[in-house]
Amino acid sequence: MGDVSGERCAVVTGGAGAIGGVLVRALLDQGASVTVVDNLSSGRLENVGTANAHPKFRFVQADLRDAASIDASFRGATEIWHLAANPDIRRGTAEPKLDLEFGTIATFHVLEAARRHEVGWIGFSSSSVVYGLPTVFPTPEEYGPLLPQSQYGAHKLASEAMISAFCHSYGMTGTIYRFANIIGPGMTHGVIYDFLKKLERDPTRLEVLGDGRQAKSYLWTADCVSGLLLGREKARRPIDVFNLGTETQVSAGEIARKVVAACGGSARIEMTGGERGWIGDIPRQLLSTQKIRALGWTPRLGSEQAVDQAIATLQAELGPH
Numbered sequence: 001m002g003d004v005s006g007e008r009c010a011v012v013t014g015g016a017g018a019i020g021g022v023l024v025r026a027l028l029d030q031g032a033s034v035t036v037v038d039n040l041s042s043g044r045l046e047n048v049g050t051a052n053a054h055p056k057f058r059f060v061q062a063d064l065r066d067a068a069s070i071d072a073s074f075r076g077a078t079e080i081w082h083l084a085a086n087p088d089i090r091r092g093t094a095e096p097k098l099d100l101e102f103g104t105i106a107t108f109h110v111l112e113a114a115r116r117h118e119v120g121w122i123g124f125s126s127s128s129v130v131y132g133l134p135t136v137f138p139t140p141e142e143y144g145p146l147l148p149q150s151q152y153g154a155h156k157l158a159s160e161a162m163i164s165a166f167c168h169s170y171g172m173t174g175t176i177y178r179f180a181n182i183i184g185p186g187m188t189h190g191v192i193y194d195f196l197k198k199l200e201r202d203p204t205r206l207e208v209l210g211d212g213r214q215a216k217s218y219l220w221t222a223d224c225v226s227g228l229l230l231g232r233e234k235a236r237r238p239i240d241v242f243n244l245g246t247e248t249q250v251s252a253g254e255i256a257r258k259v260v261a262a263c264g265g266s267a268r269i270e271m272t273g274g275e276r277g278w279i280g281d282i283p284r285q286l287l288s289t290q291k292i293r294a295l296g297w298t299p300r301l302g303s304e305q306a307v308d309q310a311i312a313t314l315q316a317e318l319g320p321h
């Protein structure tokens with residue numbers, strides 16, 4: 001049953017991802033021992049940085065779709081941060097089974113391991129897309145009905161529902177975090193990454209999916225992680241839900257202009273048109289963060305500052321064009 005010494009033993013699934021890597025370092029800084037379970041499908045071990053050499057850090061390369069291969073990693077854990085998932089909404093639309101396997105089934109295997117090893121707490125990285133096309137802005141946690149528009153969103157919601165059922169049935173505590181767009185170092189997907197990659201392939205033009213007016217909120221990874229840790233500290237039984245985002249937005253067109261300017265300013269911006277960029281795209285996203293702010297959380301960067309910083313960071317990571 002958990003760890004009898006009183007030491008915090010965290011398992012971070014997806015800990016080699018862009019958000020996971022920052023979380024891992026923060027947990028080690030808090031004195032926890034950390035086991036990362038990751039199959040490196042979209043993550044990289046470099047994302048954990050210096051944590052890799054930390055005496056309390058352990059990396060297990062395993063796939064959550066295979067329950068038998070992950071079970072032993074959860075023995076002795078006192079908390080689980082379940083971040084592993086397919087991060088690409090469009091890929092989930094093209095391959096409808098993907099989010100079932102990487103989302104719902106993977107989450108079920110994590111929950112079963114948590115139950116078997118009597119782990120007391122699980123935190124889950126859900127998404128704003130569970131709200132579907134909300135009619136209330138900023139959208140609060142109590143908004144409903146929850147009718148996601150994408151496979152990715154459907155399986156985030158299914159995972160939330162299973163976590164709730166496990167917490168009510170087996171005495172564990174769950175904290176669900178619904179993220180806005182999280183941006184920062186080490187990203188391998190998302191609008192800024194996509195724009196930089198497109199300009200790398202063709203520096204003369206930048207295609208923007210949709211009319212460019214899609215407006216969303218962006219949160220810097222380190223701010224997201226400070227919200228995760230506060231949610232854990234204030235966790236209430238059996239389950240709680242927190243939005244994590246900024247209460248400001250940036251449009252896709254504005255991000256395109258910023259990326260083009262950062263890359264020399266000569267590319268022509270071409271909008272494909274239409275309110276949505278792709279099937280499952282949510283044209284307007286703005287989460288209410290009053291609930292977590294009331295506990296003392298404040299993001300350091302607003303959406304526009306986070307976007308500017310992410311462009312500079314990813315540009316440096318991807319190298320000169």
Ligand SMILES: NC(=O)c1ccc[n+]([C@@H]2O[C@H](COP(=O)([O-])OP(=O)(O)OC[C@H]3O[C@@H](n4cnc5c(N)ncnc54)[C@H](O)[C@@H]3O)[C@@H](O)[C@H]2O)c1
Pocket residue numbers: 013014015016017018019020037038039040041042043044062063064065082083084085086087102106125126127128179180181182183187188190
């Ligand atoms: N970045 C965002 O804007 C955003 C927004 C909403 C929700 N989220 C969620 O936050 C979490 C982290 O996202 P991220 O941006 O850091 O993505 P990421 O791709 O960088 O991290 C995901 C990690 O999970 C690992 N992984 C995936 N499937 C796995 C499996 N079957 N077994 C083991 N490991 C597996 C990947 O290798 C990767 O290291 C994900 O659950 C994502 O859905 C992210």
